[in-house]
Amino acid sequence: MRIMYFAWMREHIGASLEQIDKPDHVTTVADLISHLRGVSAGHALALSNMEVVRVAVNQNYTSLDAPLNDQDEVAFFPPVTGG
Amino acid sequence: MRIMYFAWMREHIGASLEQIDKPDHVTTVADLISHLRGVSAGHALALSNMEVVRVAVNQNYTSLDAPLNDQDEVAFFPPVTGG
Amino acid sequence: MTVRVQTEDFDAGAEIGALSSAEPGAIPGAVVSFTGLVRDRHGGKIVHAMTLEHYPGMTEKELMRIRDEAMARWPITKATIIHRVGRLLAADQIVFVGCASPHRDAAFEAARFMMDFLKTDAPFWKAEETEDGTQWVDARDSDNAAAARWSKD
């Protein structure tokens, strides 16, 4: 899967894009978040408060219980501030 | 007084401006209208339906019972259609 | 802070630029504009042109009153109203209303307020030229309703 991070989440994690193989036990967005929190301190910090994190799968906003498969593009980012 | 007419009222009356001495019995806008209706058939036609006539005295919207004096500029015109 | 009644065309982009400009520390975040055009069809008829008549003196006074009222009701930093008069062709620009504010809601509301009152209070009259000749345009009840929605009661 492609995992993308934007704004301060990108800065905490130190990368805007990670390519990973989906672990078998990861079937939802919530599972992926639990998995990613174990990857590094930066990941854990970026994903510590899901109140200020939005998730998009394949460029559509989605919720934590959305199912995932290995071809998905999953993006994590803070609430938007454009305009 | 200066009496001004705009749009189709001007066309009915055949003039955009009339300068008249205020008759003594004319003390309000309503009196002036009664007086003007007697001036010509065009005046009578233009002022026949006050539902579709707006009145301004000295360039401020006003009502039929507003008092008048000889130095006033009185304008009669249809509801506005700009913009 | 501009109110203009003119025969010449206007440049909406230049007006937006003028509304955007400010002293250091006071750049407005939001500029909203309304541009009105001469429609080429009205009531099922093709309109070739129209002539805008107005009441010189009172027109400017009413436009300034409308602009001042908008500036008293919303935190807007600048406001512009331009209305053309004389003969205009279909698709020509007739009217520009714009304002700048630190807040987008205020900019949207003040611009709409100014247009609504311009439509009911500013002494302009349109005569349309169609295939059937020239006719004075009737005022619309919907414009009175639009202005009435701003009453505070």
Added chain:
Amino acid sequence: MTVRVQTEDFDAGAEIGALSSAEPGAIPGAVVSFTGLVRDRHGGKIVHAMTLEHYPGMTEKELMRIRDEAMARWPITKATIIHRVGRLLAADQIVFVGCASPHRDAAFEAARFMMDFLKTDAPFWKAEETEDGTQWVDARDSDNAAAARWSKD
């Protein structure tokens, strides 16, 4: 029918001109535009510049969705959304939203709707450069409230 994400500046007047153009018989009477500028003061601090980051691909998709939703809800003939990205200086133009309609109420509402949803849904993030360094701008509750007012419940 334009949605653009670009580093270059835009010409609001040219965009209003493009929104105004139409086939014969379909000249819109009303064009409303919103132009957003980089403010030079925010939260009491002087802002020199900001950098706009976005999510390429999703941004355009969200902007098109917002524009299509506006066109489905109001009788608008054309709609344009332009958003700049990259580093911008104070007073620079950031965003343009505009639409044309036969009806001024529709043009005002659709433009405001597009701005409200752009603020909450389009994946852009601002980092401001002030005297205290560079900081990511926090999202505002008032923007969520503004978008919520359009829900049809």
